[in-house]
Amino acid sequence: MNKYNQKEISLNLIDFYEYFARKNQLKYSYDDDIFWVRNAPGVWPNWTISNSESEDFEKVVDWNIKKVIAREIPAYWNVFPGISQYQVIDRLEGAGFREIFRWKGMALNLEEFEAQKNEVTGLEVRLINNGKDMDHFVDMLNDILLDANQLSKKDMHNFIGDKKFLFFLGYLHNQMVSTAMINLRDDVAGVYMVTTLPAFRNKGIGTAMTNEALACAIERNATRAVLHASKMGEPIYRKMGFKEYNLYRIFWLVGKQYR
């Protein structure tokens, strides 16, 4: 079960980016070792991901570092867990990359999970199905979660009514305060983009949003949920029953030209 969860946490993330790229006709490339997706400068997503699972990974990484330096592939590099993770990191740091985030890969068995009743008074969680709500989602996410690379409304409109990507907005007494999103890959729901306005944190809204998103995923036959938790989100997910399985380390090649 551990290996299954570890794999699904990684595969759901790649699937998320690949689907986003395909729907928006972005440039992307996916082979066994490296995945990358590009958008316009300053527009999310711009990612290179390495799968660090094989022992002789150095040549692949060195080749792709050169491509980052030449600006042929994105300078944000997510080093996936695996037997070569530390070798990859050594090479990245030697080339001038700097670790900027760490995410804990977590998973939850939805067959043993009972979605909690929304206990936040006045909170209404809506599944987005129109352009206006999607624009609000983008504005909130750009304001709270993303700064250097922003979501584009044009890209996100391609997902209105989508059956695989489901987006949620949380309204507290009719004020928009929170977002969440799931990516359905077979029977696994990846949870992403969970944010709450700073003034409304520590009120249970993040938990309520995640619960609603998971309830929606269960209705669509998901049996497992996966996510990549930031330091802020981790305690919320642990309390819900998510368990940690691996660690993702995100690096960036420091430099103005690599923004």
Added chain:
Amino acid sequence: MEKKNILSEIVHICRVTFEEPHLKITEKTTSRDIPKWDSLNHVMLIAAIEKKYNIKFDLDDMLEFDSIGDICEGVYKKTS
């Protein structure tokens, strides 16, 4: 190294990093006060400060710095 000197040096590094030579900065200045102080410029700022003082901050330190004062305090601890 004196804290006053650290602040003035860091102010200079901020002005170079954010490309605003006349930026007004105090110990209380945070990223919310400077539009160009986004997550990537934060990394560049910290990298420039590390190079200046020949020090290294770990990821947790870097992510927890909220104000110029926090950064100055971090530099002071590493250099004294």
